[in-house]
Amino acid sequence: MPSAVELPAVQHHPPPMKRTVYFVSESTGITAETMGHSLLSQFDTLDFEQVYMPYINTEARARALCQRMDEACERDGVQPVVFATMLDREIGGILRQGKCFYLELFEQFVELLSRELGVPPSRKSGRSHAITKPSSYTKRIEAINFAMANDDGVRPDNFRYADVVLVGVSRSGKTPTCLYLSMHYGLRAANYPVTEEDFERGDLPAELIEAKARVFGLTIDPQRLQAIREERRPGSAYASAGRCLRDIREAQTMFKRHGIPALNTTSQSIEEISSQILRAVKSPNGTVG
Amino acid sequence: MPSAVELPAVQHHPPPMKRTVYFVSESTGITAETMGHSLLSQFDTLDFEQVYMPYINTEARARALCQRMDEACERDGVQPVVFATMLDREIGGILRQGKCFYLELFEQFVELLSRELGVPPSRKSGRSHAITKPSSYTKRIEAINFAMANDDGVRPDNFRYADVVLVGVSRSGKTPTCLYLSMHYGLRAANYPVTEEDFERGDLPAELIEAKARVFGLTIDPQRLQAIREERRPGSAYASAGRCLRDIREAQTMFKRHGIPALNTTSQSIEEISSQILRAVKSPNGTVG
Numbered sequence: 001m002p003s004a005v006e007l008p009a010v011q012h013h014p015p016p017m018k019r020t021v022y023f024v025s026e027s028t029g030i031t032a033e034t035m036g037h038s039l040l041s042q043f044d045t046l047d048f049e050q051v052y053m054p055y056i057n058t059e060a061r062a063r064a065l066c067q068r069m070d071e072a073c074e075r076d077g078v079q080p081v082v083f084a085t086m087l088d089r090e091i092g093g094i095l096r097q098g099k100c101f102y103l104e105l106f107e108q109f110v111e112l113l114s115r116e117l118g119v120p121p122s123r124k125s126g127r128s129h130a131i132t133k134p135s136s137y138t139k140r141i142e143a144i145n146f147a148m149a150n151d152d153g154v155r156p157d158n159f160r161y162a163d164v165v166l167v168g169v170s171r172s173g174k175t176p177t178c179l180y181l182s183m184h185y186g187l188r189a190a191n192y193p194v195t196e197e198d199f200e201r202g203d204l205p206a207e208l209i210e211a212k213a214r215v216f217g218l219t220i221d222p223q224r225l226q227a228i229r230e231e232r233r234p235g236s237a238y239a240s241a242g243r244c245l246r247d248i249r250e251a252q253t254m255f256k257r258h259g260i261p262a263l264n265t266t267s268q269s270i271e272e273i274s275s276q277i278l279r280a281v282k283s284p285n286g287t288v289g
Numbered sequence: 290m291p292s293a294v295e296l297p298a299v300q301h302h303p304p305p306m307k308r309t310v311y312f313v314s315e316s317t318g319i320t321a322e323t324m325g326h327s328l329l330s331q332f333d334t335l336d337f338e339q340v341y342m343p344y345i346n347t348e349a350r351a352r353a354l355c356q357r358m359d360e361a362c363e364r365d366g367v368q369p370v371v372f373a374t375m376l377d378r379e380i381g382g383i384l385r386q387g388k389c390f391y392l393e394l395f396e397q398f399v400e401l402l403s404r405e406l407g408v409p410p411s412r413k414s415g416r417s418h419a420i421t422k423p424s425s426y427t428k429r430i431e432a433i434n435f436a437m438a439n440d441d442g443v444r445p446d447n448f449r450y451a452d453v454v455l456v457g458v459s460r461s462g463k464t465p466t467c468l469y470l471s472m473h474y475g476l477r478a479a480n481y482p483v484t485e486e487d488f489e490r491g492d493l494p495a496e497l498i499e500a501k502a503r504v505f506g507l508t509i510d511p512q513r514l515q516a517i518r519e520e521r522r523p524g525s526a527y528a529s530a531g532r533c534l535r536d537i538r539e540a541q542t543m544f545k546r547h548g549i550p551a552l553n554t555t556s557q558s559i560e561e562i563s564s565q566i567l568r569a570v571k572s573p574n575g576t577v578g
Contacts, residue, residue, distance in 0.1 A: 041416035129328035
C-alpha cells in the first residue's frame with residue numbers, strides 16, 4: 001500500500017463578499033428602504049444582498065427575522081446590516097439583540113425634532129405612507145387616472161386641464177415620467193408623442209401650443225433612442241439610425257420654435273427627470289435642469 | 290378736541306402656527322422628502338408648510354435658499370426646519386449657517402456604515418435615484434410598460450407572463466396598485482376587473498384561474514365603493530348601494546372558490562396595499578396582510 005501523498009491545499013479564491021442588508025419596519029418599510037438605498041449607494045464598490053422586510057409588527061415576526069439574520073451571518077461570514085425605522089421599543093429591542101449591525105434611522109431625529117417643536121412624538125407607526133390627508137390622497141389617485149386617460153396624446157383637448165404636458169418622440173420616456181409625476185406629486189400629467197404626422201404638418205398640434213406654458217420637451221441621444229427602438233422592433237425603419245436622428249432633430253426644431261424647454265433623458269432615471277420637471281413647474285421661468 | 294380714548298387692545302387670536310419645512314438635497318431630494326415626511330408624521334397635530342428643494346447643488350443656490358429661510362422665519366415667527374441630505378460639505382455648510390433648525394440625515398449614518406464596512410464613502414451625490422444598475426432600471430421600465438398594456442383585463446392571455454395579477458370589482462384600486470408595483474418593485478403587474486359578464490358566467494375567466502398562484506383579490510367596503518362610484522357616475526345604477534354590495538359579494542364568493550387571498554383596500558394607501566402584496570408574493574404561502 002503506497003504511503004499517502006500529502007497534496008498541497010487547493011487555494012480557493014473566496015468569492016467577493018456579499019453582505020446581506022435588511023430594510024425593516026413595522027409598516028410599509030418604504031422609508032427604511034429609501035434611506036437604506038441612499039446610504040448604501042455611498043458604498044457602490046461593495047456587493048449587497050438587499051432584503052425588504054415590511055410589517056415586522058409583532059414580537060414573533062421580530063424573532064423570526066433574528067433567526068434569518070443568524071442564517072445570513074453564517075452564510076456570509078459577516079453580520080448583516082439592518083436599516084430600521086421602528087417606533088415600538090419592544091419589537092425594536094428584539095432586533096437590536098440579533099446578530100447584526102443595527103442602524104435605527106428614526107430615533108435620534110424624532111427626539112431632536114420633538115425638542116425643537118415642543119411636542120412629544122405620537123409613536124404611532126405607519127403614518128407616513130398611510131392615508132392621513134384624504135384630500136391629497138384623492139388628488140393623487142385622480143392624477144393617476146388622468147395620466148392613464150391622457151397617455152400617448154389620445155385626448156389633446158384635455159391638455160388644457162393638465163398641470164404638465166410632456167412631449168417627445170416615441171420612446172423618449174414620456175409615459176413612465178407622467179405616471180411618476182402623478183403618483184408622487186399628484187400632478188395631472190398628459191403626454192403627446194411627436195410623430196410622422198406632426199413632421200408632415202410641420203408643427204405641433206394647436207392644443208399643445210396653446211398649453212405651452214405647461215409643456216416640457218423630452219429629448220434623447222440618437223444612439224440611445226436607436227438602441228431602445230431596436231429592442232422593441234428589431235430591424236425596422238422605425239429603429240434605423242437615420243430615422244431616430246431625423247425624429248429627434250425635427251422635434252427639437254419644433255420645441256425651439258415655441259420656446260418649449262427640453263430635457264435630455266438619455267442617462268436619467270424617471271425620478272431624476274420628474275424632480276427636474278417639478279422644479280421647473282414651480283419656478284417662475286420654467287427652466288429645466 | 291376730545292381727549293384720545295385709550296381703547297382696549299383687540300385680542301387677535303393668532304392663527305395656529307404654520308411652520309415652514311424644507312426638504313433639501315443636491316439631487317432629486319427624494320430621500321430627504323421621504324425621510325422628512327416620515328419624521329413629521331410623528332407630529333401630526335402640528336401644521337407644516339412643506340417645500341421641496343431638489344438640486345441645491347451650487348453655492349449660489351444654497352445662498353438663495355438661505356434667503357428664503359430668512360423670509361420664512363420672518364413670516365412664521367419661528368425658524369424653519371430643514372431636512373437635508375447633503376454630501377458636499379461646502380454647500381451644506383452654507384445652509385447650516387442659515388436661520389433654520391437643520392437636520393442632516395445622512396452624515397452620521399454614512400460615517401457609522403463606513404466604519405462597519407471598512408470602506409470610505411464615495412461622497413458622490415445623486416447616486417440613489419440615478420440609473421446605477423441599467424439592468425434593474427430596464428426591468429422597472431419594462432414592468433411599467435407591461436402594467437400599462439395589461440390594465441383592465443384587456444389581454445387575459447398575458448396573465449401567464451405576469452408576476453402578479455390583481456382582481457377586483459371596478460374602483461377597488463387595481464390600476465394604481467399595479468402601476469406602483471411595477472414602478473417601484475419592477476413587478477409585471479396585470480389586473481382584471483370582475484364585471485357583470487363574470488357574474489353571468491358564474492366564474493372568473495380560465496386565464497385567471499390558471500394563474501391563480503399569482504392572483505390577489507382586492508376588496509373594499511360597500512359604503513366606500515358606493516361613495517367612489519357615486520363621484521364617478523352620480524345617480525347611476527352602477528353607483529347604487531345594492532349594486533355595490535352585490536358586486537363585492539359575488540367577487541368574494543369567486544375568490545373563496547379558488548382560494549385567492551383578498552386584501553381589503555378601504556382605508557389603505559397604494560403604498561400599503563403594494564407592500565402587503567409584495568410581502569405575499571415573496572412568502573411561501575402567499576398570505577396577505
